[in-house]
Amino acid sequence: MFAEAEADPILSKDEFKPLEERLRAALLNAQYERLRKADKSLLIVVAGIDGAGKGATVNLLNEWMDPRHIRTLAYGPREGEELDRPPLWRYWRDLPPKGSTGIVFGSWYAPLIIEASRKKPNAEKIEAQAAAIMRFEAMLAAEGVQIIKLWFHLSAKAQKTRAQHLLASPETAWQVSPVDLKVNKRFDRIRAGGHVVLNHTDCGHAPWVVIPSADENMRAARTAEAVLAAMRQRGIPRIPPAFVAHSGSTRIVDRLGQLDYEAKVDKQDYESELGLLQGRLARAARSDKFQQRSLVLVFEGQDAAGKGGAIRRVTHALDARQFDITPIAAPSSEELARPYLWRFWRRIPRHGRIAIFDRSWYGRVLVERVEKLIAPAKWRRSYAEINDFEEQLVASGALVLKFWLAITPDEQLERFREREKSPFKNFKITPDDWRNRDKWREYAAATNELLTRTDVPHAPWHLVSANDKRYARLQVLRHIVEAMEDQL
Amino acid sequence: MFAEAEADPILSKDEFKPLEERLRAALLNAQYERLRKADKSLLIVVAGIDGAGKGATVNLLNEWMDPRHIRTLAYGPREGEELDRPPLWRYWRDLPPKGSTGIVFGSWYAPLIIEASRKKPNAEKIEAQAAAIMRFEAMLAAEGVQIIKLWFHLSAKAQKTRAQHLLASPETAWQVSPVDLKVNKRFDRIRAGGHVVLNHTDCGHAPWVVIPSADENMRAARTAEAVLAAMRQRGIPRIPPAFVAHSGSTRIVDRLGQLDYEAKVDKQDYESELGLLQGRLARAARSDKFQQRSLVLVFEGQDAAGKGGAIRRVTHALDARQFDITPIAAPSSEELARPYLWRFWRRIPRHGRIAIFDRSWYGRVLVERVEKLIAPAKWRRSYAEINDFEEQLVASGALVLKFWLAITPDEQLERFREREKSPFKNFKITPDDWRNRDKWREYAAATNELLTRTDVPHAPWHLVSANDKRYARLQVLRHIVEAMEDQL
Numbered sequence: 001m002f003a004e005a006e007a008d009p010i011l012s013k014d015e016f017k018p019l020e021e022r023l024r025a026a027l028l029n030a031q032y033e034r035l036r037k038a039d040k041s042l043l044i045v046v047a048g049i050d051g052a053g054k055g056a057t058v059n060l061l062n063e064w065m066d067p068r069h070i071r072t073l074a075y076g077p078r079e080g081e082e083l084d085r086p087p088l089w090r091y092w093r094d095l096p097p098k099g100s101t102g103i104v105f106g107s108w109y110a111p112l113i114i115e116a117s118r119k120k121p122n123a124e125k126i127e128a129q130a131a132a133i134m135r136f137e138a139m140l141a142a143e144g145v146q147i148i149k150l151w152f153h154l155s156a157k158a159q160k161t162r163a164q165h166l167l168a169s170p171e172t173a174w175q176v177s178p179v180d181l182k183v184n185k186r187f188d189r190i191r192a193g194g195h196v197v198l199n200h201t202d203c204g205h206a207p208w209v210v211i212p213s214a215d216e217n218m219r220a221a222r223t224a225e226a227v228l229a230a231m232r233q234r235g236i237p238r239i240p241p242a243f244v245a246h247s248g249s250t251r252i253v254d255r256l257g258q259l260d261y262e263a264k265v266d267k268q269d270y271e272s273e274l275g276l277l278q279g280r281l282a283r284a285a286r287s288d289k290f291q292q293r294s295l296v297l298v299f300e301g302q303d304a305a306g307k308g309g310a311i312r313r314v315t316h317a318l319d320a321r322q323f324d325i326t327p328i329a330a331p332s333s334e335e336l337a338r339p340y341l342w343r344f345w346r347r348i349p350r351h352g353r354i355a356i357f358d359r360s361w362y363g364r365v366l367v368e369r370v371e372k373l374i375a376p377a378k379w380r381r382s383y384a385e386i387n388d389f390e391e392q393l394v395a396s397g398a399l400v401l402k403f404w405l406a407i408t409p410d411e412q413l414e415r416f417r418e419r420e421k422s423p424f425k426n427f428k429i430t431p432d433d434w435r436n437r438d439k440w441r442e443y444a445a446a447t448n449e450l451l452t453r454t455d456v457p458h459a460p461w462h463l464v465s466a467n468d469k470r471y472a473r474l475q476v477l478r479h480i481v482e483a484m485e486d487q488l
Numbered sequence: 489m490f491a492e493a494e495a496d497p498i499l500s501k502d503e504f505k506p507l508e509e510r511l512r513a514a515l516l517n518a519q520y521e522r523l524r525k526a527d528k529s530l531l532i533v534v535a536g537i538d539g540a541g542k543g544a545t546v547n548l549l550n551e552w553m554d555p556r557h558i559r560t561l562a563y564g565p566r567e568g569e570e571l572d573r574p575p576l577w578r579y580w581r582d583l584p585p586k587g588s589t590g591i592v593f594g595s596w597y598a599p600l601i602i603e604a605s606r607k608k609p610n611a612e613k614i615e616a617q618a619a620a621i622m623r624f625e626a627m628l629a630a631e632g633v634q635i636i637k638l639w640f641h642l643s644a645k646a647q648k649t650r651a652q653h654l655l656a657s658p659e660t661a662w663q664v665s666p667v668d669l670k671v672n673k674r675f676d677r678i679r680a681g682g683h684v685v686l687n688h689t690d691c692g693h694a695p696w697v698v699i700p701s702a703d704e705n706m707r708a709a710r711t712a713e714a715v716l717a718a719m720r721q722r723g724i725p726r727i728p729p730a731f732v733a734h735s736g737s738t739r740i741v742d743r744l745g746q747l748d749y750e751a752k753v754d755k756q757d758y759e760s761e762l763g764l765l766q767g768r769l770a771r772a773a774r775s776d777k778f779q780q781r782s783l784v785l786v787f788e789g790q791d792a793a794g795k796g797g798a799i800r801r802v803t804h805a806l807d808a809r810q811f812d813i814t815p816i817a818a819p820s821s822e823e824l825a826r827p828y829l830w831r832f833w834r835r836i837p838r839h840g841r842i843a844i845f846d847r848s849w850y851g852r853v854l855v856e857r858v859e860k861l862i863a864p865a866k867w868r869r870s871y872a873e874i875n876d877f878e879e880q881l882v883a884s885g886a887l888v889l890k891f892w893l894a895i896t897p898d899e900q901l902e903r904f905r906e907r908e909k910s911p912f913k914n915f916k917i918t919p920d921d922w923r924n925r926d927k928w929r930e931y932a933a934a935t936n937e938l939l940t941r942t943d944v945p946h947a948p949w950h951l952v953s954a955n956d957k958r959y960a961r962l963q964v965l966r967h968i969v970e971a972m973e974d975q976l
Contacts, residue, residue: 025911032915059804066915067796068817068846074809080568105808172763174770174805275660282662308555316547317662320593321562325555333821358556423513427520427554 001195001210005153008214016217023224024064030231031065035099040144041337042101042231047109047197048152049190051159051176052213057152057223058103064224071096075106084294084351086392087111088136092345097337098144108133109149109197117186117193130200137206139385142378143339147206148230150223151194156187158214255451255463256444261408264468277477278317284484285318291352293488294398297480298360301405302443303433304415305466306473307358310405313473314480318354328359340364340382341389351397361386365450370442383453390459399487400459403476404451405466409440489683489698493641496702504705511712512552518719519553523587528632529825530589530719535597535685536640537678539647539664540701545640545711546591552712559584563594572782572839574880575599576624580833585825586632596621597637597685605674605681618688625694627873630866631827635694636718638711639682644675646702743939743951744932749896752956765965766805772972773806773842781976782886783842785968788850789893790931791921792903793954794961795846798893801961802968806842816847828852828870829877839885849874853938858930871941878947887975888947891964892939893954897928 011019035042044061046054062070073094082090088108096102112129115121137147154162166172202208209226213219265273284290297314299307315323326347335343341361349355365386369379390400407415416433419425436443455461462479466472499507523530532549534542550558561582570578576596584590600617603609625635642650654660690696697714701707753761772778785802787795803811814835823831829849837843853874857867878888895903904921907913924931943949950967954960 021911028911028915055808058808059800062803063800067800067813068815071812072808074807076809103808170764170767174767276658279658279662312547312551312555315550319562320543320546320560320591321564324559327556329556423509423516427516 001198002153002191005210005212005214006155007212008155008158009212009218010215011217011221013217016221019221023221023228026228027064027224027231028066030228031069031101034231035101036069039098040146041096041098042146042148042227043096043140044101044103044227044230045107045109045147045149046103046105046152047107047113047149048194048211048213049154049159049187051163052152052154052211053162053216053219054105054152055175056216057150057211057219058105060220061103061223061227065101069100071100071102073102073104075104075110081350084396085348086396088392089345089348089396092342095145095338095342097334099337108136109201112201113190113193113197115193116196117189119189121193121196126196126200130197133201134203135388137201137203139341139381139388140339141205142381145339146230146233148226149201149206149208150226151198151208151210152213152219153194153210154212154214159187162214250452252445252449252452254448256406256448259406259463259465261406261411261465261467263465263471265470265474267470270470270474273474274313274477277474277481278313280481280485281314281317281477284481284488285322285354287488289488290484292397294349294351295354295480295484296349296393296398296400297354297356298362298400298402299356299358299405300360300362300366300403301464301466302407302412303436304412304419304428305405305407306469307405309469310403310473310476311356311358313477314356317477322352323354323356324349325356325358328357328363341385344389348393349398361389362450362454366443366446367436369446370439383450386454387456387459390454390456394458399483401480401483402454402459402461403479404447404461404463405472405476406463407466409437411467412437489686490641490679493698493700493702494643495700496643496646497700497706498703499705499709501705504709507709511709511716514716515552515712515719516554518716519557519589522719523589524557527586528634529584529586530634530636530715531584531628532589532591532715532718533595533597533635533637534591534593534640535595535601535637536682536699536701537642537647537675539651540640540642540699541650541704541707542593542640543663544704545638545699545707546593548708549591549711549715553589557588559588559590561590561592563592563598569838572884573836574884576880577833577836577884580830583633583826583830585822587825596624597689600689601678601681601685603681604684605677607677609681609684614684614688618685621689622691623872623876625689625691627829627869627876628827629693630869633827634718634721636714637689637694637696638714639686639696639698640701640707641682641698642700642702647675650702738940740933740937740940742936744894744936747894747951747953749894749899749953749955751953751959753958753962755958758958758962761962762801762965765962765969766801768969768973769802769805769965772969772976773810775976777976778972779840780885782837782839783968783972784837784881784886784888785842785844786848786850786888786890787844787846787893788848788854788891789952789954790895790900791924792900792907792916793893793895794957795893797957798891798961798964799844799846801965803844805965810840811842811844812837813844813846816845816851829873832877836881837886849877850938850942854931854934855924857934858927871938874942875944875947878942878944882946887971889968889971890942890947890949891967892935892949892951893960893964894951895954897925899955900925 046058048054058072062072071094073091073096075090078087078090091104091108094102112126112133115125115129141147163176166176198208198210209222211219211222211226285295297311299311301307311325315325324347331343344357344361347355347357364374364382365379368374369376393400416429416437419429451461451463462475464472464475534546536542546560550560559582561579561584563578566575566578579592579596582590600614600621603613603617629635651664654664686696686698697710699707699710699714773783785799787799789795799813803813812835819831832845832849835843835845852862852870853867856862857864881888904917904925907917939949939951950963952960952963
């Protein structure tokens with residue numbers, strides 16, 4: 001795998017000059033024709049032996065391409081609010097929009113490379129980390145992000161020579177960091193680690209390319225060729241099913257049909273229990289332990305099922321400083337230019353905070369599916385992507401509680417009519433609502449499927465009978481309070 | 489000012505019921521007709537005596553209006569990355585888009601209220617803080633943000649009664665915070681502070697309204713009426729010149745005309761000095777002291793003046809992890825929905841980091857002015873807004889260095905022709921560039937004016953003769969290195 005690179009091949013000036021000319025023009029052309037005009041972005045992951053000239057290569061790409069459409073995304077150890085979120089959060093946050101290129105230093109490979117370069121690497125950790133990376137990259141690729149991963153490599157001898165050469169002159173000595181000097185001693189281990197990483201994570205939709213880096217010309221030419229090949233790739237590459245997380249084949253249960261819609265609570269019981277539950281919620285949310293956790297509340301349900309009312313009963317008990325409500329509306333242009341889940345990742349709460357979603361990432365397997373806004377392949381893989389997303393949230397300390405507020409068609413009809421009559425509720429009812437109502441069965445089928453496929457132990461669904469608003473609100477509050485008291 | 493509120497007026501249930509009905513319908517209607525359809529957003533600033541029911545009022549507004557278009561923005565003491573930026577940064581970051589409403593707790597008034605409520609308030613501090621607030625609000629108002637400020641008030645006796653009433657029942661006791669109980673003892677001082685704050689910051693485009701808060705119905709009705717009045721206000725209110733920062737009347741100097749365009753450096757001197765300067769820059773940017781500062785680099789200049797090349801010579805010496813380049817392109821839909829400077833505020837660096845702007849906020853007084861994209865009143869007030877913006881950056885620890893790379897018309901023509909011929913530079917030349925060239929004089933006049941009006945001691949302009957690229961690059965690097973070495 002590294003044999004060619006460790007032979008430290010050279011490209012003479014005479015060979016390089018005409019090649020450079022051609023490559024620069026081709027890169028620019030591809031950047032405009034293939035990337036900016038097409039509906040995709042490019043991520044160039046930069047890794048390899050320290051001191052192989054990764055930094056210099058980034059400058060070169062910025063010089064050869066149009067730098068206005070390139071963002072260099074460089075990461076050190078996670079810190080500050082990054083520690084409150086899943087490890088992938090910072091990469092999601094910085095995903096470049098369609099039409100542009102991101103060059104990623106210190107990427108999602110950093111922990112894997114460190115683990116694989118240990119004296120005694122932990123095989124299970126490596127498998128798990130590699131699998132998570134494969135899922136992430138498969139999702140990106142399927143959402144129109146082209147990925148190319150470059151491993152800069154050279155022989156131990158060449159690495160040493162390069163550092164000494166740079167150190168020799170005061171004009172270039174600062175380019176050599178203490179890490180570059182140390183790496184020579186650990187060369188064999190990093191080399192072995194690189195082998196493991198590349199073997200575990202090389203795939204058609206996100207290939208690794210080893211760049212021989214001892215010679216500047218060779219490094220430049222090979223980098224340009226690899227980037228060019230990635231930009232020229234058309235459409236979305238076939239992603240082998242092995243790399244795609246999947247939710248398995250399950251018998252879909254009619255959970256909506258099995259619900260007891262008669263459940264209700266009388267007004268007096270409601271008022272007193274509401275206050276008590278709000279009191280417990282207030283205490284839980286203000287507890288010291290919650291400062292190390294976060295809460296993600298997802299509200300879904302038919303139109304007029306009472307999501308807004310339930311949310312207000314929850315927020316009534318909270319400090320306004322602590323929560324954010326995100327109503328899911330039409331995506332902005334910045335959101336449309338990124339993978340689907342980006343708009344939700346950007347709303348993930350810090351520790352000690354609460355994010356409330358009034359409708360959510362389930363839109364993809366509900367309205368987008370039923371209204372045929374996307375191809376079936378897209379919503380089918382969504383279940384697994386969503387499970388993966390929520391699993392990451394939970395692993396980072398979030399409590400993910402998902403509520404489905406369910407009403408019967410008759411109850412909905414009554415509420416629609418009531419809304420039309422009320423001067424301060426008629427804004428809530430639109431022609432869309434009536435249209436959705438005509439597709440009750442299709443929505444019910446989609447709902448039963450998502451309730452089955454995404455009812456996972458780390459983020460179970462709470463199906464709530466909501467024909468009686470008071471009953472539904474207490475159910476929601478009780479679930480939240482009990483989950484918080486249980487976990488804190 | 490507080491006389492009516494301290495009389496603790498009451499609205500009986502019989503008076504309130506029909507009023508409530510009318511206000512709710514009117515609020516919703518205004519939210520849709522006046523706000524969502526118009527090109528503006530609404531900020532409701534919430535302040536007043538603690539324990540007057542501010543939190544309850546926010547819940548009420550969310551219940552009466554369509555909560556999907558309201559964001560509650562609540563702030564505690566500044567923390568984390570907020571401390572690395574100007575105090576207003578977090579408010580800028582969260583500005584709601586056009587068509588929506590932000591309710592602000594712990595607003596930009598918090599420090600002023602604290603200062604004004606001290607035993608011995610510092611009059612100068614109060615004047616300075618109030619003036620900064622007035623400038624901020626005048627700018628927001630001029631950019632289409634409607635502002636209403638609510639001061640919730642009641643008598644000391646009523647405040648005490650309200651807390652005791654809530655404490656009496658376990659269902660409501662949690663609504664009373666320790667601060668609410670303490671405030672009664674400091675009532676007089678907070679009351680006096682409120683007086684000072686309201687007197688200093690009440691104005692037509694961002695008025696204060698005192699809300700009598702002892703009675704729940706009265707509080708609700710008065711709040712709704714105040715919000716309604718704000719939403720119904722048409723257009724941009726006249727902003728008295730006293731509140732608008734201004735850059736003064738100055739004789740415009742022909743700085744572009746006075747420059748020595750013959751300056752040049754030969755290749756050998758260039759290469760050796762470039763390396764030495766890059767070495768010094770590398771050391772300065774990696775120094776411990778820089779971890780408490782940040783660097784903002786602004787690059788402006790005629791088309792083809794060599795901004796990109798100069799930027800690359802700077803970034804070549806930097807750790808890619810440390811800087812971001814922001815090329816100013818067409819604004820996104822999220823940017824268009826906010827005040828002009830929002831798109832730059834969101835790129836302000838943390839301490840220890842470097843933000844490089846390839847073109848910048850000066851676009852408003854350059855291309856937008858010359859191409860007549862905005863009304864003259866808008867770009868005229870921009871000078872002062874920009875000076876204010878940069879002053880805030882500097883006060884928060886940023887080093888703001890602004891470079892104007894200047895070339896002559898002949899040199900530009902030569903470079904344009906060269907670009908057209910070069911296969912890897914022709915993407916850099918567009919019909920726009922030729923059009924801009926036709927307006928050389930207008931651009932020169934706009935440039936000379938901005939160089940005069942925004943050449944402030946805290947953020948001076950460095951006018952760089954750039955007919956010789958090598959000379960210009962060394963000038964830029966030397967300025968940065970010397971400024972950093974001087975300040976660190």
